[in-house]
Amino acid sequence: MPKVLVPFAAGMEEMEAVIIVDVLRRAGIHVTTAGLVPGPIEASRGTKHLPDTTLSEILEDEFDMIVLPGGNKGTQNLDQDPNLLSLLKRFKAEKRKISAICAAPRVLKNHGILEPGQKFTAFPGSVSESPEYTGSRLEESGDVLTSIGPGSAFEFALRIVELLSGREKKNEVESGLQLR
Amino acid sequence: MPKVLVPFAAGMEEMEAVIIVDVLRRAGIHVTTAGLVPGPIEASRGTKHLPDTTLSEILEDEFDMIVLPGGNKGTQNLDQDPNLLSLLKRFKAEKRKISAICAAPRVLKNHGILEPGQKFTAFPGSVSESPEYTGSRLEESGDVLTSIGPGSAFEFALRIVELLSGREKKNEVESGLQLR
Numbered sequence: 078m079p080k081v082l083v084p085f086a087a088g089m090e091e092m093e094a095v096i097i098v099d100v101l102r103r104a105g106i107h108v109t110t111a112g113l114v115p116g117p118i119e120a121s122r123g124t125k126h127l128p129d130t131t132l133s134e135i136l137e138d139e140f141d142m143i144v145l146p147g148g149n150k151g152t153q154n155l156d157q158d159p160n161l162l163s164l165l166k167r168f169k170a171e172k173r174k175i176s177a178i179c180a181a182p183r184v185l186k187n188h189g190i191l192e193p194g195q196k197f198t199a200f201p202g203s204v205s206e207s208p209e210y211t212g213s214r215l216e217e218s219g220d221v222l223t224s225i226g227p228g229s230a231f232e233f234a235l236r237i238v239e240l241l242s243g244r245e246k247k248n249e250v251e252s253g254l255q256l257r
Numbered sequence: 258m259p260k261v262l263v264p265f266a267a268g269m270e271e272m273e274a275v276i277i278v279d280v281l282r283r284a285g286i287h288v289t290t291a292g293l294v295p296g297p298i299e300a301s302r303g304t305k306h307l308p309d310t311t312l313s314e315i316l317e318d319e320f321d322m323i324v325l326p327g328g329n330k331g332t333q334n335l336d337q338d339p340n341l342l343s344l345l346k347r348f349k350a351e352k353r354k355i356s357a358i359c360a361a362p363r364v365l366k367n368h369g370i371l372e373p374g375q376k377f378t379a380f381p382g383s384v385s386e387s388p389e390y391t392g393s394r395l396e397e398s399g400d401v402l403t404s405i406g407p408g409s410a411f412e413f414a415l416r417i418v419e420l421l422s423g424r425e426k427k428n429e430v431e432s433g434l435q436l437r
Contacts, residue, residue: 090279092279099272102303125306127307227279231408254407254408255380255405255409
C-alpha cells in the first residue's frame, strides 16, 4: 500500500488539504497528516483540524510521496519549517515524489527542490515570475507534480492516485465522486 | 451579512463540509459549524475536525440557511438527532432555506421537510426510489436546494453564495478558485 505524507500547517487552504487526504484514502493509499507543531491547526478560512501526528515524530519514517497543500499563510509556515525543509531535501536526494498545490510550489522554488529549468505551476501570482512557471492546471516535471489551486484539487489528487496506484484505481475513485 | 449553519456529524463527508464552509466564508457569509455532540468530529475518511460550537448551544439563534453535508454515516447521525430535526422543522415552518448534498437529502425526505411532489437530487442510491428524485447535479424546489455529491460541492456552495449574496459575489469568489 503506498504511503503518503501530508503536512498540515496553520493557515493551510483547508479544501486542498481535505480533498487530497480524502481522495487518496478512497484509493486505499495510507495517508499520514502531520502538523508542523502539536495541537489543532486553524486553516485559512477558520476551520480547525486535528492532524494524525506531528512532523517531528515521523521524520525517520518512509513515504512514497509528500504532498503540500497550499494557502498563503500555510505556505509561509511550510517555507520556514526546518523539519519540512530537511524532509524535502531527503525526498529529492532519494528521488521520491514531491507534490504541491496552489501557493505551496513556492516552497519548492525557494529551496532548490525545483531545479533551474524545471517546469511547474502554482496559484497565479503566488511565486515570483519565473520562465519555468507554466500556469497549467497540473504540471509534471521529473519527480515533482504541481497544481494551480483549490478548483484543481480533485484533478491533482486523482493524478496522485494514478501515479501511485494505477489508472484503474484512479478511474474507480473518480467514478464515486460525481465530478461531472 | 447572511448567517448560515453547517451541522458537523461524525462520519460526515469532510470534502463536502469543508468546501461549503470555505467557499461561503470566502464570500463573507457568517458560517457557524456546530457538532451534534461536543468534541472533535471524526469524518468519513478519518480526518478530525473541531466545530465552532454544538447544535444544542445555537438552537435559539437565527440563521438564513442550514446546509447539511453528506456522507453515509454522517447522514445516519443527522437523521437521528432530535436537535437537528427540531431545527429543520422550524426552518421549514419559517420558510427559511434548507440545503443538503450527497446522502443528506435523505434526512429531508425521511422527515417530511421535502413534501410529496417536491423535486430533489442526492447521491445515486442514497435515498429510496422516489418519483421526485431527479439525479441532477443541483436541484432547487421551493426553499430546498439539493446536490449530488463531493464532485458537485463547489457548484453547490457557489449557488448558495449566489442565493444569499448575489451573482456578483458568486462570480468574484468563483474567479479565485481556479475551477477551470
